[in-house]
Amino acid sequence: MSRASVYRRCVPALRLAVVTSLAWVSLVASASASPPDLFGFGGRTQGLAMTGTSYETGYEAVYANPAGLGAARTRNLTIGFTGGGYQLRLDGMDAPLTPPRGITIGFALPLPFGDILEDRLVFGGGFYTPAEVLLRGNIRFPQALQWTVLERAQVVAILVGLGIDLHGVVDGLQIGIGVNALANVFGELAVRLDETNSFSSVVETQLVTSFAPIVGVRYEHPAEDGARSEWGVGLSYRHEVTSSFELNVATSDLPITLPVLTVGGLVQYDPPTLLAEGFWRPVPELMLVLNLTTRFWSAFNGVQIPTTAMGLDAPDPGFSIIPSPRVAAEYHLEDARFALDLRLGYGFEASPAPPARIANRRTSAGQDVPGDTVPFRILDNHRHVMTAGLGWTIKLGEHGEAIVIDVNGQLHVLMDRTHEIGQTDGAPPMTTGGYLGQAGWTIGAHF
Amino acid sequence: MRALVPALLALLALLAPSLAGAQAMDTYGMGARSTALGGAVAADVEDFSANYYNPAGIVRSGQLRVGAGWFGAHHDLSMNDVASNVDPVHGIVVGLNVPGQIDDFRFGFGLGVHLNDQRVSRTRSLPRQRPRWEFYDNRPQRTYLSTHLAIQPWPWLRIGGGIGFLSYTATQLTIRGAIDITSPERGSRLEHSLDGELITIRFPQAGVQVQPTDWLDFGVVYRGEYALSNDLTATVGTRELGSPDSVVIRAGDLTIPGYLSLLTASTNSYSPHQFVFGGSVRPIPELRLSFDLTWLLWNLYQSPLGRSNVELDIIVPPELADMIMVPDSITPGEPVDAFFQDRVVPRFGVEVTALREPDVRLDVRAGYFYENSPIPEQRGYTNLVDSDRHAFNLGAGLELFALRPLLPGSLSIDLYLQYSFLPERAHRKVLTVDAVGDYVAGGHIFAGGATVEARFE
Numbered sequence: 003m004s005r006a007s008v009y010r011r012c013v014p015a016l017r018l019a020v021v022t023s024l025a026w027v028s029l030v031a032s033a034s035a036s037p038p039d040l041f042g043f044g045g046r047t048q049g050l051a052m053t054g055t056s057y058e059t060g061y062e063a064v065y066a067n068p069a070g071l072g073a074a075r076t077r078n079l080t081i082g083f084t085g086g087g088y089q090l091r092l093d094g095m096d097a098p099l100t101p102p103r104g105i106t107i108g109f110a111l112p113l114p115f116g117d118i119l120e121d122r123l124v125f126g127g128g129f130y131t132p133a134e135v136l137l138r139g140n141i142r143f144p145q146a147l148q149w150t151v152l153e154r155a156q157v158v159a160i161l162v163g164l165g166i167d168l169h170g171v172v173d174g175l176q177i178g179i180g181v182n183a184l185a186n187v188f189g190e191l192a193v194r195l196d197e198t199n200s201f202s203s204v205v206e207t208q209l210v211t212s213f214a215p216i217v218g219v220r221y222e223h224p225a226e227d228g229a230r231s232e233w234g235v236g237l238s239y240r241h242e243v244t245s246s247f248e249l250n251v252a253t254s255d256l257p258i259t260l261p262v263l264t265v266g267g268l269v270q271y272d273p274p275t276l277l278a279e280g281f282w283r284p285v286p287e288l289m290l291v292l293n294l295t296t297r298f299w300s301a302f303n304g305v306q307i308p309t310t311a312m313g314l315d316a317p318d319p320g321f322s323i324i325p326s327p328r329v330a331a332e333y334h335l336e337d338a339r340f341a342l343d344l345r346l347g348y349g350f351e352a353s354p355a356p357p358a359r360i361a362n363r364r365t366s367a368g369q370d371v372p373g374d375t376v377p378f379r380i381l382d383n384h385r386h387v388m389t390a391g392l393g394w395t396i397k398l399g400e401h402g403e404a405i406v407i408d409v410n411g412q413l414h415v416l417m418d419r420t421h422e423i424g425q426t427d428g429a430p431p432m433t434t435g436g437y438l439g440q441a442g443w444t445i446g447a448h449f
Numbered sequence: 450m451r452a453l454v455p456a457l458l459a460l461l462a463l464l465a466p467s468l469a470g471a472q473a474m475d476t477y478g479m480g481a482r483s484t485a486l487g488g489a490v491a492a493d494v495e496d497f498s499a500n501y502y503n504p505a506g507i508v509r510s511g512q513l514r515v516g517a518g519w520f521g522a523h524h525d526l527s528m529n530d531v532a533s534n535v536d537p538v539h540g541i542v543v544g545l546n547v548p549g550q551i552d553d554f555r556f557g558f559g560l561g562v563h564l565n566d567q568r569v570s571r572t573r574s575l576p577r578q579r580p581r582w583e584f585y586d587n588r589p590q591r592t593y594l595s596t597h598l599a600i601q602p603w604p605w606l607r608i609g610g611g612i613g614f615l616s617y618t619a620t621q622l623t624i625r626g627a628i629d630i631t632s633p634e635r636g637s638r639l640e641h642s643l644d645g646e647l648i649t650i651r652f653p654q655a656g657v658q659v660q661p662t663d664w665l666d667f668g669v670v671y672r673g674e675y676a677l678s679n680d681l682t683a684t685v686g687t688r689e690l691g692s693p694d695s696v697v698i699r700a701g702d703l704t705i706p707g708y709l710s711l712l713t714a715s716t717n718s719y720s721p722h723q724f725v726f727g728g729s730v731r732p733i734p735e736l737r738l739s740f741d742l743t744w745l746l747w748n749l750y751q752s753p754l755g756r757s758n759v760e761l762d763i764i765v766p767p768e769l770a771d772m773i774m775v776p777d778s779i780t781p782g783e784p785v786d787a788f789f790q791d792r793v794v795p796r797f798g799v800e801v802t803a804l805r806e807p808d809v810r811l812d813v814r815a816g817y818f819y820e821n822s823p824i825p826e827q828r829g830y831t832n833l834v835d836s837d838r839h840a841f842n843l844g845a846g847l848e849l850f851a852l853r854p855l856l857p858g859s860l861s862i863d864l865y866l867q868y869s870f871l872p873e874r875a876h877r878k879v880l881t882v883d884a885v886g887d888y889v890a891g892g893h894i895f896a897g898g899a900t901v902e903a904r905f906e
Contacts, residue, residue, distance in 0.1 A: 033660075077547060078525035086608075109547070114905045116853065117854045117855045121857060125515075127560070132649070140645075143625075143640060145693075180702070187645070187647075203677060205715075249894075250665070251683075262634070266645075308640075309626070310639050311634055311635075312634065313638055314638065315642065403551055
């Protein structure tokens, strides 16, 4: 078949794909955006239970395991949209929480050096931009109801990575390094009344970047030319990602003397995470994936900070280290012009948070204050995560040129949980549960 | 297929995001070659600085280009011969142009970053009378990160663009607890809650390059307008007695309820609509001449002098009348129009190939641009300081071709120096009694930088 006739046959299919993609946008547009830690990153791995540490070699590897970038041999540029919907329940009533919605962009760029660097270095990037805000941070009083884990959904993600293929040293072995960048906001507000009773202020805020490293290693059993690897393993570590907001408020010449106020806190936190994963193809068309993602939530120190130098802090959140097992399967169908991938996945996300409870406040140094207790209403539940996805590849050339369209959906079922205290002081213990939904699409060009 | 791929790329371009606060680029330029040419490159730019100067240029060379560099600028600005101590700006620039081709249809993806090494960005709101160099004091303190897509539907036409994303802050703050006015730092016991958002705004960036012959180029660029505000609403206590969110003021055994509401809202960063028209010509292969004209619609400027309001509600018992002096009223701050005028910036560039050998090429460059000040004379109580600017640029570029087999292409090293002269400008106040008074402002800006770019065939 000639290339021209292949193109002619592709046109209706591609047009249908674009129309379908736009329809998908309109379907999820009433929902909101999903950040990588809650729902994964990228059109393929989100449909495979947020795995990818062992098998992903496209732009999604910048988050799953940057070592995977080292195996990329074609440039690719991908863009897509994800949205979610929350149906959280508190004592049988709806508990409104702004769901996520945003744009995903990714690219993988093999650097075409020659000699010993030939097919050696691949640079990749991934960006997630929430639709309405780049960052939303809520610091609440400890007594207030707060979904600390699920509410981390409104933040930009900027990921870059470099994959290095060690072929010639150990064929099939890749290592990678990347960073996840996030902004911290620091500022000062000086307030005074002048001699004419006019309000006067000087406000200065700065955005300072913090970088969280991502490192990984991956081995894929070498296969015959053109064949798919039979098995592979990957190990990756993502350091904690934090974003702080801290504004110092100093007043002068006011009717009363106020202390210097420090307002803000930790508005975004992803814990240190260790990912171990393997894939196996019992037949060339079927890939089975087993993943264990361990989040070190014990490093989380809470979002609140003391308002004054000698003020008290909120109680210790008491979060735990949580392993999350995940399994996934991908079935691959292919002919000369098209390829189709069917994806399913399941994961169990245990809650790192203890139930809402009465807890001791802490000093600014982090020590409990005996006898000074406060209701501490952090809400979170264990989740069963079920995922599905579909990948459609339209081949356009002999050197890997292709258009790839991925769609995916996730359903998170929150297991009902009864807490130690109620919604208000003196109320009976509250119960939480509900559902999270997420869907998305990406479309990418390989060239 | 030829019709469909451009449509698909156009869709992607509409979605392609940038964090593109371009004031630093507007002031100091991007990339050593383009800056050395005075920024007169809209017609034929093709290195990674195309991500700022004209995104259509991303697709021009058809080469994968990866570049990085350093820049710095030092301000020697003064008022009445007293140094204004405007902060220097320095950091790194990084960019890449990634070409692609399906059949004979050419497209490209570009990424450009200008990252100050001290901070991503800084916003600053000052009292309205305090003098500030409006274009140099705080505006360059911002990161530029952009991604663009470009297509070449015909060999003589290139089109590129993207949507820029920026954000502004909106913060709501609630404070409650007890304030000890006899020992405020040690005795006060306050806690707070906060809702803070970096809210997204979008603006378009687009460009076209037309190349009717191999020695003549034209370019048109549009950069959209944006304004970033900085809103803060703070509430200390409530007017409801006994509320859990109340604030009490303690002085010994006395406690009195208090309430303070504070609002500040100002525009911290504004960039106007910009239209760039450029042309370049190569009368002989060793000589390139270029001219750009940039029209900036500063008349739409939203003043940085925002509004503020304070409500204070404290009923002071007679025993504390000597300690707490509550004013009868507090005058709110109101926005003040700035009355800026449009700015038209001419730019000129000259590039001469001084050496051309099979393994090496050396180019020398010069450029000039003139920026008239859009700010009127400051005759009232505002003091947005500025002056006209003459910028003189020199640079050189060395391109090495003999790096095979490691680098199948070339490596270029470019340097530039920029000197800006701001002639003294007098501001005479209408009122003889003014906190700042008449002044003369002017000075110099020194900038420089270097970039290294690898080009892969």
